[in-house]
Amino acid sequence: MDSGQYNSAPSTTAWRRERLTRINSTGTLHAQAPPRESTTLLQENGRSYGSTRRKAPEPLSVPTTSFSSPSSPTTRSPSISRFREFAYSRLSSHGQRRISAYDTLPSDNIAGASGLDSRINGVRVWYSSFSSIDWLHDAIKDSLRFSRLRKRRSLRARARLALDKSQGWIIVSIVGFLTAIVAFLIIRAEQWLFDLKEGYCRDAWWKAHRFCCPEVVDDLAQECPAWHTWSELLLSRGASGEEFVEYISYSTIALALASLSCFLTLFLTNSTTFATRKDSGVLAPGFGDTTGQASKRKIMYYAAGSGIPEIKTILSGFVIHGYLGGRTLFTKSTGLALSVASGLSLGKEGPFVHIASCVGNIVSRFSSKYQLNEAKRREILSAAAAAGVAVAFGAPIGGTLFSLEEVSYYFPPKVMWRSFFCAMIAAITLKILDPFGTGKLVLFQVTYDKDWHAFELLPFLLLGIFGGVYGAYFSKLNYRWSRDVRNATWLKHHPLAEVMLVTIVTSMLCFLNPYTRMGGTELVYNLFSECRTGSGNTHSGLCIIDPGSFEHVWPVVEAILVAMIVKGALTIVTFGIKLPAGIFIPSLGVGACLGRLFGIGMQWMQAKNPDSRLFRACGGDMDCIIPGLYAMVGAAATLSGVTRTTVSLAVIMFELTDSLTYTVPLMLSVLVAKTVADALEPKGIYDLVIELSQLPYLDSKHEYLWGNLNVNDATRRDVEVIRLDRTNTGRTLTEQLETLLVIGNDDGGFPILRTDEDDEYHEKLRMVGYIGASELEHALSIIADDPDEEVQFHPEFAHRGGRASASLSSLLENGQPPHLDVFDFSIYMDQAPLTVQSNSPLEMVHQYFTKLGARYVVVTDMDGLYEGVIDKKHWLAFLSELEEK
Secondary structure, eight states, rough: HHHHHHSSSSHHHHHHHHHGGGSSSSOOOOOOOOOOOOOOOBBBOOBTTTTTTOOOOOOOOOOGGGTTTTTSOOOOOOOOHHHHHHHHHHHHTTOOOOGGGGGGGOOTTTTHHHHHHTTSSSSSOOOOEEEEHHHHHHHHHHHHHHHHHOOOOOOHHHHHHHHHHHHHHHHHHHHHHHHHHHOOOEEEEEEHHHTTEEEEEEEOOTHHHHHSSSSTTTTTTOOTEEEEEEHHHHOOOOOOOOHHHHHHHHHHHHHHHHHHHHHHHHHHGGGOOOTTTTTTTTTTTTOOOSSOOOOOOOBBBBSSSSSSHHHHHHHHTTOOTTTSSSSHHHHHHHHHHHHHTTTTTBBSHHHHHHHHHHHHHHHHTOOOHTTTTTHHHHHHHHHHHHHHHHHHHSSHHHHHHHHIIIIIIIOOHHHHHHHHHHHHHHHHHHHOTTTTTTOOOOTTTTOOOOOOOOGGGGHHHHHHHHHHHHHHHHHHHHHHHHHIIIIGGGGGGOHHHHHHHHHHHHHHHHHHHHHHHHHHHHHHHHHHOOOOOTTOOOTTTSOOOOOOOOHHHHHHHHHHHHHHHHHHHHHHHTTTTBBBBBBHHHHHHHHHHHHHHHHHHHHHHHHOOTGGGGGGGGGTOOOOHHHHHHHHHHHHHHHHHHOOOOOOHHOOOOOHHTTTTTTTHHHHHHHHHHHHHHHHHOHHHHHHHHHHTTOOOOOOOOOOOOTTTTTTGGGOOOOHHHHHHHHBHHHHHHHHHHHHHHOOOOOOOEEEEEEEEOTTTTTTTTEEEEEEEEEEEHHHHHTTTTTSSSSSSSGGGGGGGGGGGGGGHHHHHHOOOOOOTTTTTGGGSSSSSOEEEEOOOOHHHHHHHHSSSEEEEEEEOHHHHHHEEEEHHHHHHHHHHHHOO
8 A cells, every 4th residue: 555545544443443452462563554444524625534635734833842741751662653653644634534633623823723722621532423422512612613713804704704604504404405305205206106006007107196197186086097906907807806916916015115115224224334433443342352241232223213212312412323324314215115105004204304314414514513513513403303394294383393392402592593494495395396296295284164162172182181091001012012022022133024024914904994005194184184065075985974874974983993993003013113114194193083083973963963052152054063173183182192292293283284273172182192191101102212222312301309319329439540640551541441341331431530649648539630432542542552651641731832732633734743742641631521529419410411411520529539420321320220219
């Protein structure tokens, strides 16, 4: 490999991991060029990540006294390794992203920025997958970046400042537009694939049923001459066995669609196949595992499920590399169209949030402002989530509120405005594209021309109670099925077989009933629809000609009742299988079925007793009761019971009906449903999925009863520490990294301690700083060729000479300081970690994690002496135990 390739190729996780593993081996390490990585990610100024071309470094005059440690040795081992030279060239390369480039500051005008730089506290490397971000560090980092932009007074600097302020709006506009494009393609593909189970369009095989015969689009039950069923193609006219052929074709195509969706999910989005250079080597399972005790993370399939629980976890500050990447976006979009078209009891509305978040994450990579700051990137993801709901329900306001209420963790006013704008752009774009050919954003968007009456409040209240009971017990049953059956039997290792079994059972149960056979959105649309007098549209037989006749009413009631039971039971075993699947439409469908039954029942009562006092408010109007309104109220109540959303759900329903007339019925049913569901099961379906998946989600809205517990009960005293009164070498620190994994502290780091000056027995330790595991790994990988050299930590390093530690990468960006001591790890230290006294209330610690976004809190006693550490993951474990008690 030539020198240019050697100097420019980014080091991979496996290569760094190999160097750390070999530190404890005997003999001399000889650095080898790291393998090149083919991934290209845009860097600031349009430079690519992983390119083999390298720009020659420009000279930069830097006072050497600003970087040399006072006590660092002036001479090192005579064999300065080739890798050391490579590390310098990597740090100084102007055209490449360094491992520590997460904290790289702009290199121009360095001299005038020293006062600002002093506020940064330690260099951070990229967050590893399955770790939490440091909200405080990222907030300070962005504040510094913006302050430096404002400090410059030139015309070019003002233009850059204006562009920086507008970047967020530009990105959310692009995200909204692209989200609508992807949603349009999914909807069109799903419609065609779903209808393909029954037949094809003779004139244009690529058209769905509704586009094959546009003249009958309002009532698909009418005859469509251009539409041919498979039985008509395979059998001669009048031949027997027509229904059998239709069932076989329906089931076979459904099985093929679901299996293909599952196959794509399993083989394209397996979490073990996602590895980036940002990932740590030491935190990966198996590092230094000589005893076989290294813990293995649970395998995730990124495209499976709705994605909302994982998005909530990511927006709360958890990192999952690849979950919002291009491969996941492709698989989620394609698999979603296939899985919904298969006829399984699932929906596509929830996964739109995941798809929109993928779009937001990919677009944000083109801006260094968001690419190099995980906290800022989550602002774009919050706006993208709002756009996902906007295209799912045609509700931009409801989408914004859903992002605030259910998904986002950090939602200041600026993010709310951008979320609203992003959702609006998405809704406008989808409106222009017209995916259903009806001018509607969603198929089940309806309007009613009658008002509700006071006597209807009682059935609305009962629908709210049912929605709460169903939501609570659905969540319980789905959780227990996933825990005790899906994850505890042979199904755990054969997810494709589970999908095939569920699809076969679904086809058998749904084929004969007209309301289970149709698609979820089509079912909800028909149940929501109003039966207008004189209209020829019967909405698949739901419009009863004589509501007072038992012979006319019972067949419809029986069919709806069977559809409700079948849909509810199938959703319990379907939600959670390894393919893209949402919970919105199945929940809406079950609630709409019961609501329609209530509406038909009220119609029947009025027809039997038209002069009753109960119906006096109708004034003799036999059409004053709208069964579709009851279906909508029941659907909202059921979805609220399942997901525990309230305000955003009510607003979504207002936007679906284009009216505020039904504010009171919707608010009543939603609030009653949530109250009843919370009483029966405190956690909604998303929180239970988070618990089942063992994702470290910290709910900032949850309240805890601390009792007589104090900080000491949550403090970890067995963590590995670095003591400055002992000799620390690359070898000893690598051993401590191995111990870190064994004790399960994979998202933590090492407190750096010194002995108290007044303690002659060296038993009292004071906090000097804190270094994260990823930062220590990066530093050790540079000095791996000299593992026995002493490593230094100097607390005063960061503020000496007016230079800050976080400016190191910037200062090295254009030059190569000749006397930089790579054995001084002070630049990676957090010298001002959050501390709390051991006698503090636990609520204070909780606020540190929820309000300040801390990754760890150091515990000291009344005299400021070190006692232990509370990191975020172990705080979550402590809260879990507290809930169980």
